[in-house]
Amino acid sequence: MSRLIVPVKKIFILLLLLALSFSALWIFFSAPAAAERIGDHYISINGSEMGAANIVTAVLGGFRGLDTLGEVTILFLSTTGIGLILSMGGQYFRWLQFRPHAVLTAAIPYLFTAIVFYGVYIIVHGHLSPGGGFQGGAVIATGFMLLFFTDSDHMIKKKAIYISESLSGLSFVILGVLGLVLAGSFLMNFLPHSVRDTGRLLSAGTLPLLSLFIGIKVGAELSGLAQSLIGRKEHKEVDK
Amino acid sequence: MMDYFNSEAALTHLMMAGILSLVVIGLYGILTRKNLIKIFLSLGVVETAVNILIVALPYRKGGVAPILTGQGMEGFLDPVPQALVLTSIVIGLAITALGLVMAVKFYQHEGHLNIRKMNGLKR
Numbered sequence: 001m002s003r004l005i006v007p008v009k010k011i012f013i014l015l016l017l018l019a020l021s022f023s024a025l026w027i028f029f030s031a032p033a034a035a036e037r038i039g040d041h042y043i044s045i046n047g048s049e050m051g052a053a054n055i056v057t058a059v060l061g062g063f064r065g066l067d068t069l070g071e072v073t074i075l076f077l078s079t080t081g082i083g084l085i086l087s088m089g090g091q092y093f094r095w096l097q098f099r100p101h102a103v104l105t106a107a108i109p110y111l112f113t114a115i116v117f118y119g120v121y122i123i124v125h126g127h128l129s130p131g132g133g134f135q136g137g138a139v140i141a142t143g144f145m146l147l148f149f150t151d152s153d154h155m156i157k158k159k160a161i162y163i164s165e166s167l168s169g170l171s172f173v174i175l176g177v178l179g180l181v182l183a184g185s186f187l188m189n190f191l192p193h194s195v196r197d198t199g200r201l202l203s204a205g206t207l208p209l210l211s212l213f214i215g216i217k218v219g220a221e222l223s224g225l226a227q228s229l230i231g232r233k234e235h236k237e238v239d240k
Numbered sequence: 241m242m243d244y245f246n247s248e249a250a251l252t253h254l255m256m257a258g259i260l261s262l263v264v265i266g267l268y269g270i271l272t273r274k275n276l277i278k279i280f281l282s283l284g285v286v287e288t289a290v291n292i293l294i295v296a297l298p299y300r301k302g303g304v305a306p307i308l309t310g311q312g313m314e315g316f317l318d319p320v321p322q323a324l325v326l327t328s329i330v331i332g333l334a335i336t337a338l339g340l341v342m343a344v345k346f347y348q349h350e351g352h353l354n355i356r357k358m359n360g361l362k363r
Binding site: 010013014017018021022025026028029037038039040042043053054055056058059060064067068071074075077078079081082085086088129130132134198199218225229 | 252256259260263264267268271272293297298305306307308309310313316317318319320321322323324326327330331334335337338341342344345
């Protein structure tokens with residue numbers, strides 16, 4: 001008797017998943033469109049309350065700023081947890097054993113400045129064009145990650161990362177509380193944000209400041225993440 | 241036939257097919273793979289599918305990104321799902337990184353990543 005080659009179990013799992021996700025998707029896509037959406041409301045009050053050209057950033061930093069605060073907290077918890085787990089047991093060494101390519105090594109001193117400036121540009125223009133704190137912070141962290149790849153002795157001080165991310169997070173909360181005190185609700189836009197200025201660099205009240213703080217925080221956290229994942233150069237031999 | 245390809249229904253069906261295949265690939269990987277790292281990568285694939293779903297759901301034909309460019313607000317799409325997906329991407333990155341670091345630590349202690357052999361609590 002020959003062994004059954006057809007993986008019945010896997011095919012069964014596959015068919016079950018197909019049916020399940022298809023029915024779920026069908027329900028999602030066949031749902032009737034709501035007559036009035038919250039997004040349309042945000043678009044209509046954007047002019048009077050935020051004055052930002054990029055309404056996605058207005059939603060992210062202004063109307064749903066509390067969600068963003070929670071998200072930044074999750075990111076902070078994750079980086080803290082990673083640092084904690086990696087430093088446990090004293091076996092904290094360089095995982096990635098490779099020599100960087102000559103092209104990367106030669107290009108990164110010039111590229112690093114350009115990448116960081118591009119990230120700063122994305123952060124600063126977050127309320128005008130696609131972009132904002134998260135995207136710009138991720139771009140800056142990319143620059144630092146490439147730097148760590150090429151020169152493994154090049155480390156940012158842990159303290160600098162902690163201080164910059166704590167200060168930016170604190171400033172975010174302070175801006176929110178100031179909105180509560182001065183304008184009546186948490187993260188309310190209390191700086192001047194007239195519609196006439198929409199599209200200028202200095203417009204939209206607190207939004208550029210908020211995306212600046214988010215950018216610093218995300219950039220510092222992701223750089224610290226990359227640094228702790230790449231690890232130190234020297235090996236600590238594990239006692240066997 | 242060409243009417244179908246130009247219609248809005250074709251776009252919806254295309255998005256559905258893409259999201260469906262991504263979800264199935266990811267869930268299949270989660271359920272059948274034994275390597276912890278592959279399971280986390282499959283989780284990432286499902287995450288991508290969910291993000292695409294959230295962005296694709298409110299899309300209408302001829303819609304533009306909700307950014308004021310002096311052309312009026314004609315055809316602006318819903319900005320809320322886009323902002324939420326931004327949140328979701330960052331959280332997904334954080335969770336994936338934490339999981340992978342845990343996998344690395346587990347490998348250092350046990351020397352394998354096979355979830356079928358992870359019965360340390362039962363012994």
